Amino acid sequence: MIDLSYDFIITLQNEVLRQFGVDNLQPNQCKHLAQAILNQTGKLVSETTLKRVFGFAVTQHSFSRYTLNTLAQYCRFKDWEDFQAHYYKKTLRPSAQTDHSRWADVKKRAAAISHYTLLTLKNRCGVPFDHTVPRQYCLSHIERFLESDYAATVFIAPAGWGKSMALVHAAEHFWFGRDPVYQQDICWFINAHAAGSLLVKGFSLSAWLDNQLNLGNGENFREYFSTNTHEKGGRLVLIIDGFDELAMGADKLKMLYNKLEDFVYSNDQHPWVKVILSIRSGTWGDVFQQSTQYPAFRRYWYLGPEMDEETNTNIPLLTEQEVKSVLYNCEYEPATVRLFSESFLQKLRHPYYLQLFCQLSSTPDQSFVDENLSLYEIISKFILNRVFNSPNNTFKIKIIEKLLLLLDMGRDGLYTDKSKLLNQNADLFPAYKELLADNILVEENLSQEIMFNVKVRFAHNFLLEYFTAMHFIQQHGSELSEELVQTVINYFPQSPFRISVLKWLLRYAITNDQVKGIQYIFQQPLNTVGKAHLLEYVVLHYQQEGNHQPQLSRIFPPGYFRKNPISNFISDDFIHFKKRKMLNTLLGMAESPEDKLKIRCNLFVMALMQLDAEQCEVELASIKKLCMADETVMAMWINPYEAFLFIYEYLKFGIMNEAAREKIYHYAQCWSFPEKQPFTVSEEAVYRAICFIFLLLGDPQQLLNFTQRLFKEHPSILFNRTDPFRLMMLCWKAQAHLDTGDITSAKRINTHVERILKQYNTDFFNGRHLETLQKIIAAGIYYRESDFNKAIRAAESAMDMAQKLDFKIFSLLNYGVLNRIYQHLQMDKQKKDALQKIESIRESTSFKQALPHFL
Missing domain, CATH: 1.10.10 (Arc Repressor Mutant, subunit A)
Known part of the structure; x- marks a missing residue:
């Protein structure tokens, strides 16, 4: 690291860049700069040394006089002394604004060193520094510390938590920015290696400070300015970044800590001297925490309100807004970021994962970055960097x-x-x-x-x-065999954890082109939700690769989906805008008419929820062809095409096909001779459509009668707790109870659905439409119970989810609840805003029927 006495390193860097003909140096240009220096001076300065000089690599020692002389000669000076003398004279030119005080002299020395440290840390940032954002918690932490009587504070967190970048932003905010908060303070920002290299030689921090003032032998820096308060401009803040036992060695680190502790405790009479550190959690536990048993430690050290004694961390993860700000800085469109699930955003709150995501996503301007694939790539890269390398x-x-x-x-x-x-x-x-x-x-x-x-x-x-998945792969000779897959299936009970392990096995098989291994996984007796997640992962992976059809055809050869119908994989969980591309891929792989009908019906419902009339019309034409080609479907009392056509015509033109309406209202006739077998794809599509029809027509009694009869005629669906279709039907039943005034029954069903969604939240990773509807119903229940605070919170939460999903039908349904709440509470402004948003939704669709029964 740069010797703390060198005040002109930044000036030297700028002069070298000017001579080289660039404004900013990149790491890959150091090799060319080394050659330019050799050509001009006849002396060799290695590429590695230049990276240290310009802050692209950490340096644990001072720069040699040879390096400094050579760089000065490259800038047309005789040597390093001549360079310093020249610029020292320039800084001494008379000026009315120049501050010649001792405090200003020390401040200038400190700024030279601090700017170099800041540059080094910025260059080592995993993403361009200007893409990072200040962390509000860290700024508040330092501000509270500076205004307190504490002598020292510390940022404690594991590696990759963003401690160094937080200090850089804080230093610029408080001391080195364009408009710093504390302009009169002296801030020394150094790396722990720099301090360590001095202290192991016998220096103390006190002696070092005394030397900076050039007071002469026997004079003391802190005592001088405590006595001559008129000369003191503000505080003296010493920031030391990078206390790391792994890099420095335990003995050296403990020596450094002991001398630092002596310095901190000796500041008792000098409260204007402050120390700020950053340190890894493990080092804190091994070295620093030993002092916490002494009362003096707590009296001098400020740890902050977020200090967790068990995990040794006092910096929270990034806030969701900070994550989004970084993504926006990396040129992700706000519309794209809004599509990210809350679960994915929670993982990106870890700064290192966010860094890896930004590095992996090389095309951030695409309409959607699949978070499922990105998460697995982030984890793989993280483990590769931190373990295998x-x-x-x-x-x-x-x-x-x-x-x-x-x-x-x-x-x-x-x-x-x-x-x-x-x-x-x-x-x-x-x-x-x-x-x-x-x-x-x-x-x-x-x-x-x-x-x-x-x-x-x-x-x-x-x-x-x-690591569990990799353990089994290693045990079976790195080959994803049928025996390996069966071992995993038998070893773990049916659970989200087992599905996650199987996903890692899938990724390994895909990466190593082990097609048989992928097929073995899909041959296992897994539940529908599990198979859906695995199928989705495979399809998404090959979609990202570009030409996906040949690869998918190798895994699922002709005839595969006749034996294993796609309709068994696809559930209501696939009613999500992120699934549209994958559903269209599966449509090209589907072999049976029933599979194609299942996919088309899902696509129609998605377009309906988004009030996309044009897309509904496209899907309706395809559904008509599929229904017309199947005699069994055409023999139904009412088929999917007729049911969906009724919805389309009602929303588009405000008309009702009376013949279809009669069939829908006399649905019970098709259950005259009930069969206890699971219902078909066509039946499921019709049942879903009928619920929408009764909702649109504002007939809650018929909706209640229908859902009650459905569960009676098909009792088997009651036993599959995690079936999304079952949960959707339960939601409609609860809605019907609510609209008919049976609050108790509505609340009982809604509470059951909420409990299932929370218990199996991993299963419903993308099924947020169920959670949205459940919260809308909960808001209506709270409103009827006059619990308006809970009603508003539930409705606003549902609105946020509905807008992210772009499900406008749910938004209108929810606005209806909010409108009644606002009217009851006489919240005129909020009511007006809600009505404006309703109108904006109506104007955005060519479905001109206004859905009056929702409001």
């Missing part, structure tokens, strides 16, 4: 394998004892510390006075899923 990878894998065995691949819980994991094996300690530092593993200290109890777990469940 590490010098200690052998020991890391050994620890992870031991943890998997202790957890029984997750079947025996998520935690194990640290003592069992390491078993006093000293060879594993360095690798274990790296796993903690890199946020692969997490320690939770539950120790008490009489008992040592430290638990260890994977930092995230998806890491457990990944």
Whole structure:
């Protein structure tokens, strides 16, 4: 690292760039710059050294005089001394605005060093620094600290949490920006290596500060300005970034901490001297936390309101708004970002995952970036960087394998004892510390006075899923065989965890072109939701690759979907705008008329929910051809085409086909001789359409009668708790109870649906339309119970989801509830806004029927 006495490094950098003919240097240009320097001076400065000079790599020592002399000579000066003398004279030119005070002199020295540190950290940022955003919590944390009596504060978090970038933004906000908050403060921003390189040589921070003032022997920096307060401009803030035991070594780090602690405690009489650190959680636990038992530590150190003593973290993850701001800076369109699910945005709140996502998504201007695929790529890249590419990878894998065995691949819980994991094996300690530092593993200290109890777990469940899948692959010779797949199926009960492990196996098979392995997975007896998730992953992966049809044809050869109908894979969970592209791909692979009808009906319902009349008309034409070609379908009391046509004509032209209406209202005749077999694709489409029809016609009693009769005639659907169609029918039944005044029954059903959706939320990763409808009904129930606060919260939450899904029918239904609430509470402004939004929806569709019964 740059020696702290060099005040002209930034000037030297700028002069070298001017001589080289560029405004900003990129890492790949260092090689050409080295050649230019060699050509002009006859001296070699290596590419690596230049990267250190310009902050693209961390340096743990001062620059050599040879390097500085050569760069000065490249800039047409005799040597480094001549360069400094020239620019020192320029800075001393008389000016009425020049501040010649000692405080200003130190401030200038500090700025030179700090600017270099800032440049180094910016250049090491995983994404362009101007794409990052200040973190409001960190700014508030520092502001509270500066205004307090505490002498020191610290940012504690695992690697990749964004500590360094948070300090850079804070330094620019408070001290080095265009309009800094504290313009009179002195801020020294250095890397821990810089401080460490001095302190191990015998220096102390106090002596170093004294040297910066050039007061002469025996004079003290802090005492001088405490005595001469008229010369002191503000605070002196020392920021030290990068306390890391892994990089510095435990002994060196402890020496540095001891000297730092002495300095902090000696500032008791000098409250204007402040220290700010950043440190990894593991290092904090091993070195710093030892002092927390002393009252003095808490008196001097400010840890902030977010301090978690168990995980040693005091910085929260990025807020959702901060994530979105970074995505916007990376040129993602706001419309695209709004499509991301809450679950995916929650994962992107981890700064390192957000960085990897921005790096992986090379075409951010596309209409939609599939978050499911991106998540798996982010995790894979994260593990590759932090585990497999590490010098200690052998020991890391050994620890992870031991943890998997202790957890029984997750079947025996998520935690194990640290003592069992390491078993006093000293060879594993360095690798274990790296796993903690890199946020692969997490320690939770539950120790008490009489008992040592430290638990260890994977930092995230998806890491457990990944390493579990890789464990089975390694056990079976890296070949996704039928035996391997059956082992996984038998080892884990039916659950979202098992599906996630199978997805990792799928990804491995796809990456290694093991087509047989993919086929083995789809031959297993999995539930509909599980098969749907796996099929979706395969189709999405090959869609991203471009020409997907040949690859998919290898996996699913002709005849495959006759034996394994696509209609068994597709549920109401596929009524989602993100699924449209995949459904169209599956349509090209479908072989049976029933499969094609299932897909077309889903596409029609999607277009209907979005009030897209033109797309409804396209799908309706295809549904008509499929129905006309099937005698069984045409023999139905009312077929899907007739039911959907009735909806289309009513919304488009405001007319009702009386013959179809009679059939719909006399639906019971088709159940005269009920069969207890599961209903067909055509029947399901008709049942769904009838619910929409009664809703549109404003006939809740008929809707109630229909749903009650449906569950009576088809009792088998009652036993499949996670079937999205069942839950949708239950929602319509609850809506009917609500509209007919039976609040108790509506509440009982709605509470049951809510409980199912929460319990099996992973199964319904994309099925937000069910959750949206459930919340709309809940808002109506709260309104009828006069619990208006809950009613507004539920309705506004439902509105947010409906707008993200672009389901305008739900938006109108929900606006109807909100409108009644606002009217009752005399919230005229909100009511007016709601009516304007209703009108904007009506104007956006050629379905000119105004859906009056929703309002």
